[in-house]
Amino acid sequence: MVSYKDFLTTDALDTYEDNELYTKEFLPRLEKYRSDLENAIKKEYLIQVPKSAEALAEEQFNALQYLYDEKLLTEKEFEITDSSSSRIVNQIAKGAWSAVEVFKAFAKRATIAHQLTNCALELFTDEGLERAQYLDDYYAKNGKTVGPLHGLPISLKEQMNYKGKITHGGYVSHIVNIPEKHAPSAEILEKLGAVFYVRTNQPQTLMHLCGNNNFIGWSKCPYNVSLTAGGSSSGEGAITAFGGSSIGIGSDIGGSIRGPAAFSGSVGLRPTTSRFSKAGGVSSAGGQESVPAVQGPLARSIDDIDMLMDVYVNQGQPWTIDCTTIPIPWRKVEKPKPENLTVAIAYDDGIVSPTPPILRGLKHVADKLKAAGVKVIEHKPLRTEFAYELVNKMYSADGNYKQRKLLAGSGEPLCKLTKWSLNYGEGSREFGVAENRQMSIDRDLLKQQYTDYLNENNIDMLISPAFVNVAPKPETAYVWSYTTLFNLIDFPTLAFQTGLYQDPKLDKWDPKPAARTKLEELEHDQYDPEQFKNAPIALQLTGRRYFDEEVVAAGKTIVDILKVDLLKHH
C-alpha cells in the first residue's frame, strides 16, 4: 500500500494541464475576470497602499496594526466594524444605526482588507449598498426588521453558488458557470437580513490548507502579509480577521474553515455534518459521503458564531430547502464554569510535532486553564497515522475523477499544492465500492473509539493544534493531519485564538526535535523563527458529535479565561 509518507514529491501522478487550451480559451477570460474585480472597487473606499506588495511582504507587514495606527477608518467606522455582530443587528434593530452606515463602514474596511490581503474574488459594494438602502427603507416603512440579521454584512466563500454571478470554486474551467439561484445557505442568510457585497478567495481544487489559484493567487494573513491566510476558505480567514465582514461563511472538508481562522486571526466553527447546508456550490466532493464537507461560520467572536448558528438553524430552518440537512434545533447552552470542565490537550499527533509557537500556545492555554480551575489532562490522539492514511484515501477514492474533470476542463496549470493533494491517498487509482465500504466501516470504528475514549475518561473537550505551525508561507502546508482527524470522525471543532502571537525571540527551536519521518522533516524545515513575526497562535477545540453547542459554550469559557477579545484593538 502507498503511504502518505511516500508523497514527498509534488510531481503529480497524472496531470491534466493543456497550455494551448488554457492560453487560448481561458486566459482572456481570466484577464477580464481580474480587471472586473479591479474595476468593481469603489474609489471612495480605497487607501493608498504604503509600499509594493513585495516590500510589505519583505518587512512582514502587519496590515491590521497599520489599519489602527494610521486610523484608516473614522472613529464611528471603527466602532461599527469592531462591534460584535449581535450589537450591530441590535443597533440597527433599535434604529440607532442605519444599515447603510453599517454597510459603508464594512465596505471600506473590506476594500482595505482586499488591498492588503488579496482576500476578495468579487467585490460588489454597489449591490451591497442598494441592499442596505432597501433594508433601511423597509425598516422605515414597517417599523421592524426583515429578520434577525437585518443589515449585517456577511462575506461568502466564492465556492457557494451565487445567483447571476460567476461561481468557479477556484477552477478556471468554471469561469463560465453562472448559477441561477443562490446556494441554500446564501438564500437563508439573505432572508434573515444579511447584506452581501464580497465573495472571497480560495485555492485551486479547494484542497490546500494554504491557498493558491490561477485567478488572483493566494490570500495573506492580516497580521503578517508574507504569510498565507490559509485555505481553502482563504479569503474568509483574512477578511473576518481584518474586520472586513462581521461574519463570513466558509466550508471545511479537511480544515478549510479552521486553518484560515487559525492562521488569519479569527475564529471558525466546523459544525457537525448536516446542521448547516453545504448544498449548491462548485467542488470535487459531490456525492462523496465518506468525509462529508460542511459549511460554517468565521468571525472575530465566539458569541457571534453562536448567534449566527442560532438564527441560521432555528429561524433559517435549512432543512426546509435542503433535505440533506437535519432539523436539530440550535440549543442555548450556558458557558460551563471552569471547575466543571475537563479538557484533554494533545501536544503532538505523532505525525508531525508542532513548531515552537504552537507549543507555547498549548502550554499557555494549559497553564491558564489549570489556574482557572479547569481540569486539564494530557491526551495522546488515538490511531492518528491510520486516520490520516484513511482520510487521504477517502478524498481521492474516485481516482481524482472529479478533480480531473474540473481541472482538465480548462487545462489550467496545476499549483504546487494541487499536485501534492492529487497525489494523496492512492492518487489516480480509483477504488471499487467494496473497498470504499470497508473504509467507511473502519472510519466508524475510529469514530466510536474516540467517542468511547471521551466517555470513559470523562473528557468534555479536546484541545489540539489546528496545524503544525502558525500561518504558513505560500504553498507549504503539506500536512493536515490535525484538522482532517475531525473531518474523518465528524466531531464539531472550533478554531480559536490564544491571544498570543509568534515572537522570534520566544519561539525558537529549543532544540529542534529529530524528525521521525521525512514528512516531519519537510514540515519542520518550513519553520524559521524569524519568518513568522506576529502570526496569530491559534488552536482547535473539539467536542462530541452533534454537541456543537457545547463546543461553542466551552470555547467562550476558554477565551474568557485567556482574556482574548479580537474585537478590541491590541
Place this chain on the structure above:
Amino acid sequence: MVSYKDFLTTDALDTYEDNELYTKEFLPRLEKYRSDLENAIKKEYLIQVPKSAEALAEEQFNALQYLYDEKLLTEKEFEITDSSSSRIVNQIAKGAWSAVEVFKAFAKRATIAHQLTNCALELFTDEGLERAQYLDDYYAKNGKTVGPLHGLPISLKEQMNYKGKITHGGYVSHIVNIPEKHAPSAEILEKLGAVFYVRTNQPQTLMHLCGNNNFIGWSKCPYNVSLTAGGSSSGEGAITAFGGSSIGIGSDIGGSIRGPAAFSGSVGLRPTTSRFSKAGGVSSAGGQESVPAVQGPLARSIDDIDMLMDVYVNQGQPWTIDCTTIPIPWRKVEKPKPENLTVAIAYDDGIVSPTPPILRGLKHVADKLKAAGVKVIEHKPLRTEFAYELVNKMYSADGNYKQRKLLAGSGEPLCKLTKWSLNYGEGSREFGVAENRQMSIDRDLLKQQYTDYLNENNIDMLISPAFVNVAPKPETAYVWSYTTLFNLIDFPTLAFQTGLYQDPKLDKWDPKPAARTKLEELEHDQYDPEQFKNAPIALQLTGRRYFDEEVVAAGKTIVDILKVDLLKHH
C-alpha cells in the same frame, strides 16, 4: 445499461454454492441448531396443533382467529397480551401485574405463534423468566422499576448481535458467530427494562420481501398461514401481529420492517436514518452509505410505536454508545385534527399497479379520510422507475462482494429470491467510486424533488401501497418499488393497517389490467383472489425526513378515523 425489467430470471449471474462444503461442514450444525430450537420450547406453553402444516396451509388457516376461538390463553393472559405496551409497563410499575405473570402470558402466546407461524429462530423463555423474576425482585426491594420498559417482553430480529448467542443473520456461514456483546439497541432496551426471550426469523441475505432461508424456512402470516409473514423482519411481523411480543425490533433497508408489518397484520415504523441505532449485527450492508439501513419498532398499536421511540431515544440516548446515531430528541407531537391534515394518495407507482385488495384499501382510506375532513389529493409518485433502478444499483454496487463472502462461506444453496436479489442492479459488476458518488448526487436530487413536491403542494403526508399485493406466497415478492423509494430518499414511513382483510368475493380483478411490462405481468400473475383469504390490507404513511414524530401522530389520527384497533379481537 441493464434494467430491473430485464431481471425476470432467477438464475443468479454468479452462484457461490458448494454442496460438499455445505453438506459436510454446515448441515450437521444446522441440524443441531434446529433441534436446539425445538428443545428450547417449554412444554407448558405448547398447544396441540390441530392439523399438519400442509393441511393448515391448504385451508388458509387463520391462526389468530384460532387463538381466540379456541381460547388458547386464559382470560388474564388475553388481557395482558392484548394490552398496549404502555398499559403493561404501567400495570407493572404500579404493582398491579408482576413482570413474571406478564412474561408467562407472552411466552405462551409467543410459543403458539411459533408453532403456527414459524416465527422464531431462537426461543429462550427460561432466561426470559429469570429476567422477569429479577425485575420483580428489584421492584420489591427498591419500590421502583429499573426503567420505563420494566418487564416489557420485546422480540428481536435475529440479525442483531446478542451476547453469547449464535447470530447469523440468515447466513449459514455465520452459524459459528457468537458476539461478545449486545447490539447497542438491545443493550439500550435491556437497560430500559425490556425482557428478551425470542429472536426472530429472517430470510437468507436479508434481501427478500417475503422470506426463506436454510435454517427453518419462511415465516407465515398469522391471518392466513399459506402466505408469508414478509421479510426481511419476517418473524417480527408474525410475532407482533400474533401478539407474541408487545413490541418487536426489526430492520429495514428496502421495506424489511414495513413489508412484514403490512403482510402480517401489525404496524411498523421505518424511522429516518440514525435516530435508532443499527450498529452491531450481521448484514451485507456494512459501510454502505448510499441506502442506509435502519432499525425500528413493530407493534400492534401506533401509540406503542410512539412510546417505544420516546423512551428509546430520550432515555436510551443511543448516541452515547453508538456515535453514528444523532442526538435528536423524540418530540411529543399531538395527533393532528383531520381538518388540518393534507394527504396525497398514490394508487400506482407506474412500475406495478396494486392488486384489487390493495386498491380497495386505498379507496377505503381515501373515502374515510375525506369523510372525516382530511384534505385528500391524488399523487403520482415522481420518477419511480429512475428511483427503482438507482436503489437496486446501490444495493449491489459492491458487485455483491459482501453477499458473496457471507454466502460462499458455507456454500449454502441459494434460495430463489436470493438469486433474484443478487441479480438486481448490475449484479456482480462492482461499481467504481466515481460512479457511486454520481449515484449519491442523483439520489439527493430526487430527495430534494420529493421535499419540494411536498412543500410546494402543502402536502403533510403521502399514503401508498406498502407492496403490490397483500401478503405474498413464498418466494414471490419480486418488486419492492413501493417501499424502496422511501429508503432511497430516507423519508420516515409507517406501515399501518386499514382494518380491511382480503375477501375473495370483493377483491377480484375487475378487469385485470393489461400489464405494462413483463415484470408487472409476473407480479400480477401471483394474485389469484381465492388464494389470499383474510390477508390484512395495509398501506404505508410517509412524511418529511426527520419528522418521524409527525408521521406517527398522523398515523394515530388516521387509524382513529378508520377505527382500527389491533389489540381488540376482531
